[in-house]
Amino acid sequence: MSNTSIDSFNLKPGRVLARKFEVIDLLGAGWEGEVYLVREISTGIERTAKLFFPQRNPNNKSIKFYAKKLHVLRHCPIVIHYSAQETITVQGQSVNFLISEYIEGELLSEFIKRQPGKRLTAFQGLHLLHSLASGLECVHAMGEYHGDLHMENIIVQRFGLSFDLKLLDFYQWKAPRKENIRGDTVDMIRIFYDAIGGKKHYTNQPQVIKNIINGLKQTLILKKFRSAGELKQYLELMAWD
Ligand SMILES: Nc1ncnc2c1ncn2[C@@H]1O[C@H](COP(=O)(O)OP(=O)(O)O)[C@@H](O)[C@H]1O
Ligand SMILES: [Mg+2]
The missing domain is CATH 1.10.510.10 (Transferase(Phosphotransferase) domain 1)
Structure with a gap:
C-alpha cells in the first residue's frame, strides 16, 4: 500500500462504489475531499457521498466526528441527515466516505x-x-x-x-x-x-x-x-x- 497523498479522486459517472452507489456527478471539492452525487442502486434514491482524502481523515477520525455530530443533531431541521459510512480502495489506498441526504437547492x-x-x-x-x-x-x-x-x-x-x-x-x-x-x-x-x-x-x-x-x-x-x-x-x- 502506498502512502503518497491523494489530492483528487476523479471518479467518473457510472462508477460503482462499495457495490451500492453509482456516481452521477461531482458536486464539489474542497480541503477535506470531494463530494459526489450518487444513486443508491437498490432503491434508486439520490444521496451524496463525501470522500475524504486519507491524509485529512487519519484513523477515520474526521468521518467519525462528522457522522456522530450529524447524528446528535438529527432533529435540527437545518442539519443534513447522515445515513452511512463506507470504504473503497483508490490508488491502492483505503478511502472512507460518508453518505448523507442530497439537498436540492x-x-x-x-x-x-x-x-x-x-x-x-x-x-x-x-x-x-x-x-x-x-x-x-x-x-x-x-x-x-x-x-x-x-x-x-x-x-x-x-x-x-x-x-x-x-x-x-x-x-x-x-x-x-x-x-x-x-x-x-x-x-x-x-x-x-x-x-x-x-x-x-x-x-x-x-x-x-x-x-x-x-x-x-x-x-x-x-x-x-x-x-x-x-x-x-x-x-x-x-x-x-
Ligand atoms: N448533502 C449535499 N447536498 C448537495 N450538495 C452538497 C451536499 N454536500 C456537499 N455538497 C456540495 O459539495 C460542496 C463541498 O461539500 P462540503 O461538505 O462543504 O465539503 P468541503 O470540505 O470540501 O468544503 C458544497 O459546497 C456543495 O456544493
Ligand atoms: Mg465546505
Missing part, C-alpha cells in the same frame, strides 16, 4: 450572485439572518456548533419571505464549545454583512442594520448576542427606529 454564494447588484436588500438580508439564527438555535441549544459557517457551506432549498436553509460541513475545533458557539454567532453576522453588499454598502445601511453588524467588531457583537438563540430573539424584538 443552490449554494448561498451562488444565490446571492444571482440577485440584482449581487446582493440582498437589507430587509431580505434580515430574513436570511433570521432563518440562519433560527436553524442554528437548535444546534447551539444542544451545546453544539457548526465551526465553519460561510456561504459555500449553506444551501438555499427554498425562499420566499423566509429561507429554508441546510448546513453542510461541520468542523471540529480544539477550543471549548462556548467559544465556538460565539464564533458561529460572529460568522452569521459576517454572512449577513456580505449578503447585503459588504464594505461597499455598509456606510449607507440603515442604523438598525448597523446595530446588528457593529462594524463587524467581535467584542461589540458578542456584547449583544452570544448565541444563535440570542441573535434570533434580538431580531424578533428589535425596534425599527
